[in-house]
Amino acid sequence: xxxxxLIVLGSPGAGKSALIVRFLxxxxxxEYASNSECVYTKxxxxxxxxxxxxxxxxxxxxxxxxxxxxxxxxxxxxYDISRRSSFVFAKTIICSLREANxxxxxxxxxxxxxxxxxxxxxxxxxxxxxxxxxxxxxxHRCHYYELxxxxxxxxxxDMFTTIVRNIILQNKIKDKRRPSGSMAKxxxxxxxxxxxxx
Ligand SMILES: Nc1nc2c(ncn2[C@@H]2O[C@H](COP(=O)(O)OP(=O)(O)OP(=O)(O)O)[C@@H](O)[C@H]2O)c(=O)[nH]1
Numbered sequence: 001x002x003x004x005x006l007i008v009l010g011s012p013g014a015g016k017s018a019l020i021v022r023f024l025x026x027x028x029x030x031e032y033a034s035n036s037e038c039v040y041t042k043x044x045x046x047x048x049x050x051x052x053x054x055x056x057x058x059x060x061x062x063x064x065x066x067x068x069x070x071x072x073x074x075x076x077x078x079y080d081i082s083r084r085s086s087f088v089f090a091k092t093i094i095c096s097l098r099e100a101n102x103x104x105x106x107x108x109x110x111x112x113x114x115x116x117x118x119x120x121x122x123x124x125x126x127x128x129x130x131x132x133x134x135x136x137x138x139x140h141r142c143h144y145y146e147l148x149x150x151x152x153x154x155x156x157x158d159m160f161t162t163i164v165r166n167i168i169l170q171n172k173i174k175d176k177r178r179p180s181g182s183m184a185k186x187x188x189x190x191x192x193x194x195x196x197x198x
Contacts, residue, residue: 003052004167005071010078011089015118018149019078020055022156028149046165053164069100073167074112079133081117081146082125087133090115094140112170114163117146 008016017038022028024040040055056072075097079090094113115137117128130146137144143166147155 113142120148
Protein backbone atom coordinates (compact mmCIF):
# COMPACT_ATOMS: atom_id res chain seq x y z
CA UNK A 1 0.00 0.00 0.00
CA UNK A 2 1.42 3.41 -0.92
CA UNK A 3 1.15 6.40 1.37
CA UNK A 4 0.31 9.89 0.23
CA UNK A 5 0.86 12.88 2.48
CA LEU A 6 -1.03 16.10 1.93
CA ILE A 7 -0.66 19.42 3.73
CA VAL A 8 -3.53 21.89 3.72
CA LEU A 9 -2.49 25.55 3.93
CA GLY A 10 -4.24 28.90 3.75
CA SER A 11 -5.24 31.91 5.76
CA PRO A 12 -7.37 31.58 8.91
CA GLY A 13 -11.01 31.08 8.09
CA ALA A 14 -10.48 30.06 4.45
CA GLY A 15 -12.23 26.78 5.17
CA LYS A 16 -9.37 24.27 5.42
CA SER A 17 -10.94 22.27 8.24
CA ALA A 18 -14.35 22.43 6.60
CA LEU A 19 -12.94 20.92 3.39
CA ILE A 20 -11.04 18.18 5.19
CA VAL A 21 -13.95 17.24 7.45
CA ARG A 22 -16.33 17.29 4.49
CA PHE A 23 -14.06 14.90 2.62
CA LEU A 24 -13.47 12.57 5.56
CA UNK A 25 -16.97 12.45 6.99
CA UNK A 26 -19.25 13.80 4.28
CA UNK A 27 -20.52 16.32 6.80
CA UNK A 28 -20.33 20.08 7.00
CA UNK A 29 -19.95 21.52 10.46
CA UNK A 30 -19.96 25.28 10.62
CA GLU A 31 -17.51 25.76 13.51
CA TYR A 32 -14.14 24.10 14.07
CA ALA A 33 -11.51 24.46 16.75
CA SER A 34 -8.69 26.32 15.07
CA ASN A 35 -5.93 26.45 17.64
CA SER A 36 -4.40 23.03 17.25
CA GLU A 37 -2.75 21.21 14.42
CA CYS A 38 -4.35 17.96 13.26
CA VAL A 39 -3.27 14.94 11.30
CA TYR A 40 -6.06 12.93 9.71
CA THR A 41 -5.65 9.54 8.13
CA LYS A 42 -7.80 7.65 5.70
CA UNK A 43 -7.53 4.60 3.51
CA UNK A 44 -8.76 5.12 0.00
CA UNK A 45 -9.34 2.87 -2.93
CA UNK A 46 -8.13 4.75 -5.98
CA UNK A 47 -8.55 2.89 -9.26
CA UNK A 48 -8.43 -0.44 -7.45
CA UNK A 49 -5.32 0.45 -5.49
CA UNK A 50 -5.40 0.78 -1.72
CA UNK A 51 -3.81 4.06 -0.71
CA UNK A 52 -3.08 5.36 2.76
CA UNK A 53 -3.76 9.06 2.93
CA UNK A 54 -2.45 11.40 5.59
CA UNK A 55 -3.79 14.95 5.69
CA UNK A 56 -1.96 17.47 7.81
CA UNK A 57 -3.76 20.64 8.89
CA UNK A 58 -1.10 22.72 10.62
CA UNK A 59 -3.63 25.38 11.68
CA UNK A 60 -2.98 28.85 10.35
CA UNK A 61 -0.76 30.14 13.08
CA UNK A 62 2.03 27.65 12.56
CA UNK A 63 3.79 27.93 9.27
CA UNK A 64 7.25 26.86 10.38
CA UNK A 65 6.93 23.17 9.69
CA UNK A 66 9.94 22.26 7.67
CA UNK A 67 9.79 18.62 8.74
CA UNK A 68 6.22 18.24 7.52
CA UNK A 69 6.98 20.18 4.35
CA UNK A 70 9.81 17.89 3.44
CA UNK A 71 7.58 14.82 3.82
CA UNK A 72 4.69 16.10 1.77
CA UNK A 73 3.58 14.79 -1.59
CA UNK A 74 1.00 17.48 -2.17
CA UNK A 75 0.07 20.95 -0.94
CA UNK A 76 -3.52 22.15 -0.94
CA UNK A 77 -3.57 25.93 -0.72
CA UNK A 78 -7.01 27.14 0.20
CA TYR A 79 -8.41 30.66 -0.12
CA ASP A 80 -11.87 32.13 0.36
CA ILE A 81 -13.27 33.53 -2.92
CA SER A 82 -15.13 36.21 -0.94
CA ARG A 83 -11.94 37.47 0.75
CA ARG A 84 -9.17 38.89 -1.44
CA SER A 85 -6.66 38.94 1.41
CA SER A 86 -6.89 35.16 1.63
CA PHE A 87 -6.06 34.92 -2.08
CA VAL A 88 -3.05 37.21 -1.65
CA PHE A 89 -1.92 34.99 1.21
CA ALA A 90 -2.39 31.88 -0.94
CA LYS A 91 -0.13 33.40 -3.61
CA THR A 92 2.52 34.11 -0.98
CA ILE A 93 2.37 30.49 0.17
CA ILE A 94 2.76 29.22 -3.39
CA CYS A 95 5.86 31.38 -3.89
CA SER A 96 7.35 30.24 -0.57
CA LEU A 97 6.74 26.60 -1.46
CA ARG A 98 8.41 27.01 -4.81
CA GLU A 99 11.43 28.50 -3.06
CA ALA A 100 11.44 25.87 -0.33
CA ASN A 101 11.13 23.12 -2.90
CA UNK A 102 14.55 23.94 -4.25
CA UNK A 103 16.03 23.38 -0.82
CA UNK A 104 14.15 20.70 1.00
CA UNK A 105 11.09 19.08 -0.50
CA UNK A 106 11.13 15.35 -1.03
CA UNK A 107 9.06 15.67 -4.16
CA UNK A 108 9.09 18.21 -6.92
CA UNK A 109 6.14 20.42 -5.99
CA UNK A 110 5.19 20.95 -9.61
CA UNK A 111 2.78 18.05 -9.64
CA UNK A 112 1.74 18.58 -6.06
CA UNK A 113 0.46 22.14 -5.83
CA UNK A 114 -3.30 22.58 -5.71
CA UNK A 115 -4.89 26.02 -5.47
CA UNK A 116 -8.42 25.80 -4.08
CA UNK A 117 -10.96 28.61 -4.05
CA UNK A 118 -13.45 27.72 -1.32
CA UNK A 119 -16.89 29.16 -0.42
CA UNK A 120 -18.23 29.22 -3.96
CA UNK A 121 -21.69 29.46 -2.41
CA UNK A 122 -20.72 33.05 -1.48
CA UNK A 123 -20.23 34.04 -5.12
CA UNK A 124 -22.59 37.01 -4.64
CA UNK A 125 -19.82 38.40 -2.39
CA UNK A 126 -16.99 37.33 -4.66
CA UNK A 127 -13.75 39.31 -4.44
CA UNK A 128 -11.58 36.95 -6.47
CA UNK A 129 -12.67 36.36 -10.07
CA UNK A 130 -12.25 32.79 -11.22
CA UNK A 131 -10.24 33.90 -14.26
CA UNK A 132 -7.73 35.67 -12.06
CA UNK A 133 -7.20 32.58 -9.90
CA UNK A 134 -6.93 30.40 -12.99
CA UNK A 135 -4.24 32.70 -14.36
CA UNK A 136 -2.26 32.51 -11.13
CA UNK A 137 -2.58 28.73 -11.11
CA UNK A 138 -1.33 28.57 -14.69
CA UNK A 139 1.59 30.90 -13.98
CA HIS A 140 2.67 28.82 -11.01
CA ARG A 141 1.83 25.48 -12.61
CA CYS A 142 -0.74 24.57 -9.95
CA HIS A 143 -3.88 22.56 -10.38
CA TYR A 144 -6.92 24.72 -9.72
CA TYR A 145 -10.35 24.06 -8.20
CA GLU A 146 -13.21 26.24 -7.06
CA LEU A 147 -15.92 24.77 -4.88
CA UNK A 148 -17.87 25.02 -1.65
CA UNK A 149 -17.22 22.88 1.40
CA UNK A 150 -20.59 24.00 2.70
CA UNK A 151 -22.69 22.91 -0.27
CA UNK A 152 -20.75 20.49 -2.47
CA UNK A 153 -20.07 17.15 -0.89
CA UNK A 154 -19.55 15.22 -4.14
CA UNK A 155 -17.29 17.89 -5.65
CA UNK A 156 -15.09 17.94 -2.54
CA UNK A 157 -14.85 14.17 -2.69
CA ASP A 158 -14.03 14.18 -6.40
CA MET A 159 -11.40 16.86 -5.87
CA PHE A 160 -9.54 14.89 -3.20
CA THR A 161 -9.74 11.72 -5.28
CA THR A 162 -8.36 13.51 -8.34
CA ILE A 163 -5.58 15.04 -6.25
CA VAL A 164 -4.55 11.66 -4.87
CA ARG A 165 -4.77 10.06 -8.32
CA ASN A 166 -2.57 12.82 -9.77
CA ILE A 167 0.04 12.35 -7.09
CA ILE A 168 0.10 8.56 -7.47
CA LEU A 169 0.59 9.00 -11.21
CA GLN A 170 3.30 11.58 -10.76
CA ASN A 171 5.14 9.47 -8.20
CA LYS A 172 5.01 6.52 -10.58
CA ILE A 173 6.53 8.59 -13.38
CA LYS A 174 9.26 9.80 -11.05
CA ASP A 175 9.99 6.29 -9.80
CA LYS A 176 10.37 5.15 -13.41
CA ARG A 177 12.78 7.98 -14.16
CA ARG A 178 14.78 7.31 -11.00
CA PRO A 179 17.36 4.58 -11.58
CA SER A 180 16.51 1.37 -9.73
CA GLY A 181 18.82 0.18 -6.93
CA SER A 182 20.90 -2.11 -9.10
CA MET A 183 20.91 0.31 -12.01
CA ALA A 184 22.00 3.10 -9.68
CA LYS A 185 24.83 0.88 -8.45
CA UNK A 186 25.88 0.16 -12.01
CA UNK A 187 25.86 3.83 -12.93
CA UNK A 188 27.84 4.65 -9.84
CA UNK A 189 30.35 1.87 -10.62
CA UNK A 190 30.89 3.16 -14.12
CA UNK A 191 30.86 6.89 -13.55
CA UNK A 192 30.81 7.79 -9.92
CA UNK A 193 33.29 5.69 -8.06
CA UNK A 194 36.27 7.91 -8.26
CA UNK A 195 34.51 11.21 -8.04
CA UNK A 196 35.81 13.42 -5.27
CA UNK A 197 34.57 16.74 -4.13
CA UNK A 198 37.07 19.54 -3.89
N1 LIG B 1 -20.32 29.96 3.33
C1 LIG B 1 -19.33 29.10 3.55
N2 LIG B 1 -18.69 29.10 4.72
C2 LIG B 1 -17.69 28.20 4.88
C3 LIG B 1 -17.30 27.29 3.87
N3 LIG B 1 -16.26 26.56 4.34
C4 LIG B 1 -16.02 26.98 5.58
N4 LIG B 1 -16.88 27.97 5.92
C5 LIG B 1 -16.95 28.70 7.19
O1 LIG B 1 -15.79 29.48 7.33
C6 LIG B 1 -15.38 29.51 8.70
C7 LIG B 1 -13.94 29.02 8.80
O2 LIG B 1 -13.88 27.67 8.42
P1 LIG B 1 -12.70 26.71 8.90
O3 LIG B 1 -12.84 25.41 8.21
O4 LIG B 1 -12.62 26.69 10.38
O5 LIG B 1 -11.45 27.53 8.32
P2 LIG B 1 -9.91 27.21 8.54
O6 LIG B 1 -9.24 27.61 7.29
O7 LIG B 1 -9.71 25.80 8.99
O8 LIG B 1 -9.55 28.22 9.71
P3 LIG B 1 -8.35 28.13 10.79
O9 LIG B 1 -8.53 26.83 11.52
O10 LIG B 1 -8.55 29.34 11.63
O11 LIG B 1 -7.08 28.16 10.03
C8 LIG B 1 -16.34 28.61 9.47
O12 LIG B 1 -17.33 29.42 10.08
C9 LIG B 1 -16.96 27.75 8.38
O13 LIG B 1 -18.26 27.37 8.71
C10 LIG B 1 -18.00 27.31 2.63
O14 LIG B 1 -17.75 26.58 1.69
N5 LIG B 1 -19.00 28.25 2.53
